[in-house]
Amino acid sequence: MCTAAYNARPCFTGADPVIDLNKPVRVFRNWKHDCYSIMQDGRLKASARQLRLCEVEFRVRQSGRLRMLRNRRKNVHAYAIGRLLDFVHPEEDRNLEGMGGRGVYYNPYEFSTFVDGETRFPVTFVSAAQFDERGVVYV
Numbered sequence: 001m002c003t004a005a006y007n008a009r010p011c012f013t014g015a016d017p018v019i020d021l022n023k024p025v026r027v028f029r030n031w032k033h034d035c036y037s038i039m040q041d042g043r044l045k046a047s048a049r050q051l052r053l054c055e056v057e058f059r060v061r062q063s064g065r066l067r068m069l070r071n072r073r074k075n076v077h078a079y080a081i082g083r084l085l086d087f088v089h090p091e092e093d094r095n096l097e098g099m100g101g102r103g104v105y106y107n108p109y110e111f112s113t114f115v116d117g118e119t120r121f122p123v124t125f126v127s128a129a130q131f132d133e134r135g136v137v138y139v
Helices: 062-071
Strands: 027-029 035-040 043-048 049-058 078-088 101-105 126-130 135-138
Touching: 027 043, 027 049, 043 078, 062 126, 078 126
Parallel strands: none
Antiparallel strands: 027 035, 027 078, 035 043, 049 078, 049 126, 101 135, 126 135
C-alpha cells in the first residue's frame, strides 16, 4: 500500500506548489543543480535533496540514450515514475529516515536499463525507492 506521509509545498520561485499525491510524479537527477527534480503533468514542481516514492517504474528512453551516446552530451532520458511519499528540499534541514534495501543505478555507457547494484540484473518495477545524495535504494 502506498500512503503519503507528507504534504508537498513550494520549493523554489516560480514553482507550481501543488503536487497531487494521487497522481504519479517523474523524478530525474539534475546534475546541473546537484539535486533531484520532481515533475508532474509535464511541469517542474519541486527540487529535492532526498525523496521517497512508491509504486515505482524505472524508465530509460532508448532514443535519448542513443542520442547521448552519439553526441557524448548528457540529456534527460532516464527517470523514475511513482507516487511521491515524502521529499526534502535542498535547503531544508532534515533528513529522511534511511530505508533498507538494495541499490539501483543507471550508467548509459554500460547498460540500457536501470540495474541492481550487486547483481547487475535489470530493475524496472519496485514497490518503493528512496533517492538521496548517495544514490537510490529500493525494496
